[in-house]
Amino acid sequence: MSMLKTESLSIHFGGLKAVDQVNLEIQKGQLFGLIGPNGAGKTTFFNLLTGVYRPTLGKILFDGKDITSTPTVERSHLGIRRTFQNIRLFKGLTVLENALIAYDQKLSYSIFDTFALNKKFDSQEKVAAEKALSLLQLFQLDRHVHEKAGDLPYGAQRKLEIIRTLMSDPKLILLDEPAAGMNHSETEQLMNLIRKVRDDFNLTVLLIEHDMKLVMGLCEQIAVLDYGVKIAQGAPQEVSRNPKVIEAYLGLEAES
Ligand SMILES: Nc1ncnc2c1ncn2[C@@H]1O[C@H](COP(=O)(O)OP(=O)(O)O)[C@@H](O)[C@H]1O
Ligand SMILES: [Mg+2]
Structure with a gap:
């Protein structure tokens, strides 16, 4: 049973294809990781899912319903909730x-x-x-x-x-780098909590992470974005062995 499905989801900012023809399907109850180097389009993908941005192309289906043109507030009432990479609290x-x-x-x-x-x-x-x-x-x-x-x-x-x-x-929570700035033990505790709330509240979780190692132990399925394109998807072990993924991450290390 699909909770979220994107079809050719794309957004262009001028000449930049920040998200480029991404097909993604997340099953109900799944703990799904979206990873990729900085600037890969992960946060932009969330902004498309929540309706902050309208796609240049493509479709978003949530719980079987086409929400591509649904306003942000209504999407949140339908059960999509998110956190922000830069914390937003009162x-x-x-x-x-x-x-x-x-x-x-x-x-x-x-x-x-x-x-x-x-x-x-x-x-x-x-x-x-x-x-x-x-x-x-x-x-x-x-x-x-x-x-x-x-x-x-x-x-x-x-x-x-x-x-x-x-x-x-909520039905689906979108967590944008929830462990950013945390130390190792805080991160580990957080990962356990995310798993627990998924189980206890019957949630579907889509988690953005920059650090590939971090999601390996937590997510059941991982998709990798690089320059807006989905370059790989699979179980953690599969993805971490994928040459395209290794190259995307090594390229990043070489730059920094
Ligand atoms: N509103 C915007 N206008 C122009 N470019 C943007 C906008 N939002 C994001 N981008 C660009 O899209 C790319 C992907 O950004 P982002 O989704 O924040 O990456 P990530 O979250 O994977 O680090 C970056 O090159 C970024 O500069
Ligand atoms: Mg981001």
Whole structure:
């Protein structure tokens, strides 16, 4: 059962083919990695999936529905949620508030009501708060609930961004370099958490990573982008042995 499918998905910025005829199919429940050197088009691919950019060419099917022309907000209501390579949180608000605001926008109360956390919770707010607290606990951020998001260490901010995607019961989460800036043990813990939320919440996960080694232990299927083109796809072992992939990564090392 396909959760996401792209057909010849392409976007050109002037003469630059940032994403070029990419065909990708992700099955329901799959943990899928999208890797490639810097500038390969990974983030742009996410921007196409979420509707930030309109494709020059091609189609996007989500859960069997053609969403190529569906507005961003509607895609998020359909169940596509993302994190950003450059963390986007309400830095002046608390950790808990950041999680609560991400709770489905369908709710009847305004954002400002959620700030008045000491007022009597109605049942929806109670559900949201319980959900937020249990996710914060799972990600070991429960000690920080009342701290300002901007005061958290970098790795904790990245985790909070993932929690925000999970608040609205998404079907597909798109994680853009979730472990960037994390040390080895933080990264390992994060990878385990991603696997756990996939299992517990029956999610499909598409994960962008720059570091090939990092996704090897986590993802079941990996696609590799280079200069906007999908140059390989397969199981981690297969992909890591692929000469085209090795060349793309070695080329990068030689440049830097
Ligand atoms: N809005 C834009 N206008 C022009 N060029 C862009 C735009 N967004 C991305 N690009 C270019 O597209 C290419 C892919 O970028 P990006 O998707 O951010 O790569 P990655 O996430 O794989 O590192 C880069 O060459 C980048 O400069
Ligand atoms: Mg990127």
